[in-house]
Amino acid sequence: MYNFDEHIERNGTDCIKYDAMDLMYSTGDMLPFWIADMDFSTPAPIVAAMKKRLDHPVFGYSKWNTDEFYDAVKHWYRTRFNARVMNNDLHYAPSVLFTITEVIRTLTAEGDGVIINTPSYNNFINLIEGNRRTIVEAPLMADGSSYKMDMDAFESLCQQRNNKVFLLCNPHNPTGKVFTEEELTTIVEICEAHDIFIISDEIHMDFVRSEAGHQTLVKWMKPDSPILVTTCLGKTFNISGLPHSFYITKHRYMSLDLNRKLMSVYGLSSTNSLINYAVQAAYMECADWVDAVNDYIGDNMQVVQSYIETHLSDVLEVQIPEATFLMWIDFKKSGYDEDTVQHALQHIGKVAVGIGSSYELGVSTHFRLNVACTRDRLMEGLDRIKQAFDSLK
Ligand SMILES: Cc1ncc(COP(=O)(O)O)c(C=O)c1O
Numbered sequence: 001m002y003n004f005d006e007h008i009e010r011n012g013t014d015c016i017k018y019d020a021m022d023l024m025y026s027t028g029d030m031l032p033f034w035i036a037d038m039d040f041s042t043p044a045p046i047v048a049a050m051k052k053r054l055d056h057p058v059f060g061y062s063k064w065n066t067d068e069f070y071d072a073v074k075h076w077y078r079t080r081f082n083a084r085v086m087n088n089d090l091h092y093a094p095s096v097l098f099t100i101t102e103v104i105r106t107l108t109a110e111g112d113g114v115i116i117n118t119p120s121y122n123n124f125i126n127l128i129e130g131n132r133r134t135i136v137e138a139p140l141m142a143d144g145s146s147y148k149m150d151m152d153a154f155e156s157l158c159q160q161r162n163n164k165v166f167l168l169c170n171p172h173n174p175t176g177k178v179f180t181e182e183e184l185t186t187i188v189e190i191c192e193a194h195d196i197f198i199i200s201d202e203i204h205m206d207f208v209r210s211e212a213g214h215q216t217l218v219k220w221m222k223p224d225s226p227i228l229v230t231t232c233l234g235k236t237f238n239i240s241g242l243p244h245s246f247y248i249t250k251h252r253y254m255s256l257d258l259n260r261k262l263m264s265v266y267g268l269s270s271t272n273s274l275i276n277y278a279v280q281a282a283y284m285e286c287a288d289w290v291d292a293v294n295d296y297i298g299d300n301m302q303v304v305q306s307y308i309e310t311h312l313s314d315v316l317e318v319q320i321p322e323a324t325f326l327m328w329i330d331f332k333k334s335g336y337d338e339d340t341v342q343h344a345l346q347h348i349g350k351v352a353v354g355i356g357s358s359y360e361l362g363v364s365t366h367f368r369l370n371v372a373c374t375r376d377r378l379m380e381g382l383d384r385i386k387q388a389f390d391s392l393k
Pocket residue numbers: 036094095096097098121169173201203204232234240244245
């Protein structure tokens with residue numbers, strides 16, 4: 001029904017993935033498997049809804065809080081996650097990272113600790129450091145099928161007075177871990193007991209392929225719970241180039257404060273004119289597309305795993321993640337260091353993959369592979385990764 005095998009030329013569309021590779025890497029002459037967007041087209045109903053809006057030729061300041069917006073988000077949460085969202089708890093913000101930064105700035109002073117699971121999405125590291133807060137690591141450990149968090153060690157971190165916020169990423173980028181209901185209950189109990197505010201970044205929530213599905217922290221919220229869930233449609237429907245996001249919280253102080261700052265500190269309370277139309281079409285009409293894209297991504301992951309088992313098992317290890325379109329691939333057993341591997345990948349294989357040391361604070365033995373691309377492109381990428389590692393032997 002949907003053709004994810006169709007190659008869509010993205011070069012020359014000002015997309016960062018293709019057109020800005022040379023700014024991030026030592027060369028731009030590579031196949032891109034790095035930044036987290038997809039090579040697939042945005043579902044047709046979303047494009048049609050935006051085209052319809054474009055037929056009206058005035059794009060003045062636009063509001064987000066329409067009945068259609070509330071209804072669409074509530075519908076998605078009810079039908080996909082079995083979670084009830086109230087209008088009063090749902091708010092617009094310009095981006096997920098903006099929301100995270102503002103909550104951190106509101107709750108912490110310079111030097112205070114923000115707990116994150118490591119490895120970590122690279123921009124969490126950038127933002128915490130950029131705002132002169134301290135990164136406090138709660139490591140995730142690979143256990144052969146998923147990743148585990150040591151809850152006793154986490155509780156000790158929460159007990160330290162300088163640590164004020166836990167920035168959870170669920171599903172987790174880059175490992176693809178999906179936090180279970182039991183783990184989330186423990187996390188909420190620990191954080192409540194020690195006065196730690198939880199920011200839950202759930203931007204990858206629609207790419208969960210495990211049976212238990214995505215558990216949103218929205219379900220754990222009680223009046224004034226110190227929990228905020230931030231997310232958007234950028235990943236799910238490949239519309240990251242249309243900046244928008246929303247957050248859900250019952251913490252009245254936090255939503256009042258964020259809304260006040262959007263108006264009176266940053267002057268950012270108007271949204272772009274297309275996004276409400278996109279949200280409505282996406283959440284009301286595109287559930288089957290999301291299921292189909294997840295099937296395709298799941299199959300791509302199987303392809304990567306079996307390719308590695310057959311051709312690269314002497315140098316690479318990978319476990320299929322329960323979520324996301326990203327694979328966190330370990331080259332430890334190759335014995336090569338990251339510079340050597342990255343040089344070979346970029347200059348021999350000519351592939352751009354996520355560089356592990358931007359996600360890990362210490363020495364990294366990983367790279368991140370974005371598999372949201374056509375199978376042909378993926379196969380070519382895998383052959384090139386093999387070529388890179390063969391060159392090192
Ligand atoms: C975990 C996570 N959070 C946030 C973002 C970016 O969100 P936004 O563009 O809305 O700031 C990304 C993008 O890769 C991500 O992986």
